[in-house]
Amino acid sequence: MTSGLLLIDKAQGWTSHDAVARTRRLAGTRKVGHAGTLDPMATGLLVLGINSSTRLLTYVVGQGKEYLATIRLGQATSTDDAEGDSLTRATAEAVAAITPAAVAAGMADLTGDISQQPSAVSAIKVDGKRAYARVRAGEDVQLLSRPVTVSEFALLSSTPRDGFLDLEVRVECGSGTYIRALARDLGAALGVGGHLTALRRTRIGPFSIDDAATLEQVDVVAALISPADAATRLLARLDLSAEQATDLGHGKRITVEPDATRTGPVAAIAPDGRLVGLVEYRGDQAKSLLNFPPDLPDQPHQSESTPAS
Numbered sequence: 582m583t584s585g586l587l588l589i590d591k592a593q594g595w596t597s598h599d600a601v602a603r604t605r606r607l608a609g610t611r612k613v614g615h616a617g618t619l620d621p622m623a624t625g626l627l628v629l630g631i632n633s634s635t636r637l638l639t640y641v642v643g644q645g646k647e648y649l650a651t652i653r654l655g656q657a658t659s660t661d662d663a664e665g666d667s668l669t670r671a672t673a674e675a676v677a678a679i680t681p682a683a684v685a686a687g688m689a690d691l692t693g694d695i696s697q698q699p700s701a702v703s704a705i706k707v708d709g710k711r712a713y714a715r716v717r718a719g720e721d722v723q724l725l726s727r728p729v730t731v732s733e734f735a736l737l738s739s740t741p742r743d744g745f746l747d748l749e750v751r752v753e754c755g756s757g758t759y760i761r762a763l764a765r766d767l768g769a770a771l772g773v774g775g776h777l778t779a780l781r782r783t784r785i786g787p788f789s790i791d792d793a794a795t796l797e798q799v800d801v802v803a804a805l806i807s808p809a810d811a812a813t814r815l816l817a818r819l820d821l822s823a824e825q826a827t828d829l830g831h832g833k834r835i836t837v838e839p840d841a842t843r844t845g846p847v848a849a850i851a852p853d854g855r856l857v858g859l860v861e862y863r864g865d866q867a868k869s870l871l872n873f874p875p876d877l878p879d880q881p882h883q884s885e886s887t888p889a890s
């Protein structure tokens with residue numbers, strides 16, 4: 582049974598769960614997971630794990646991400662994006678008075694290691710229930726602020742439109758950062774309110790939207806990134822001898838050259854290029870943390886035409 586990572590360019594209107602369900606049918610397996618939810622409004626990169634490679638997703642989730650977004654200044658909404666109800670609307674005069682210097686200063690203040698309050702309609706769990714579900718049930722949800730890292734918040738263009746100011750931006754950030762919250766906080770800092778009108782994720786760690794396919798176009802088997810390729814993009818690599826590969830496969834420790842820099846999991850690769858597993862260095866020994874069994878031959882399954890989204 583083939584395993585690997587699959588890069589999908591999610592269309593607007595699809596949930597991440599929709600994308601997983603569709604991929605399960607395309608791949609002929611129930612064992613599909615994703616690394617990092619995208620809202621239905623958002624488009625762009627979803628990294629999916631197929632079969633045993635779902636175990637690699639935990640190492641994808643924490644990777645840095647890149648987004649392209651449109652922030653509309655002049656209006657705050659209940660969801661911090663275009664799908665929410667309008668809360669406040671600034672006058673056209675107030676929006677027109679926003680200077681490029683003020684925008685630059687506001688974005689600079691939201692760059693670096695910052696404290697951010699997630700949107701109330703995020704997927705964060707509150708007492709076991711998603712925050713957005715509590716909001717939809719009529720509850721007043723106030724999430725605690727948390728530290729996040731925004732390594733770059735760059736203005737690509739700005740366009741006055743119908744009494745608003747639309748900013749096209751690029752954001753590079755750490756895991757857990759909410760782009761909707763950046764839009765909200767920038768608008769609040771400028772005194773006119775702000776929300777997100779478009780969002781596209783273009784990168785997660787070493788994986789780029791340039792290498793992704795839409796659900797309508799993807800050939801799952803051809804597009805799969807092998808477990809070994811995926812693991813060595815995410816983690817340091819250890820090339821094994823045939824004997825070491827056998828020993829690790831049987832759960833034995835192997836002798837390695839000590840390397841104090843290898844503090845996290847390391848991808849252990851057999852001479853034939855297969856991912857044997859992930860190991861942890863302990864002095865001159867490497868201990869198996871997770872074994873990856875060889876793929877079994879694929880079983881044929883009936884193909885399915887793609888429904889309209």
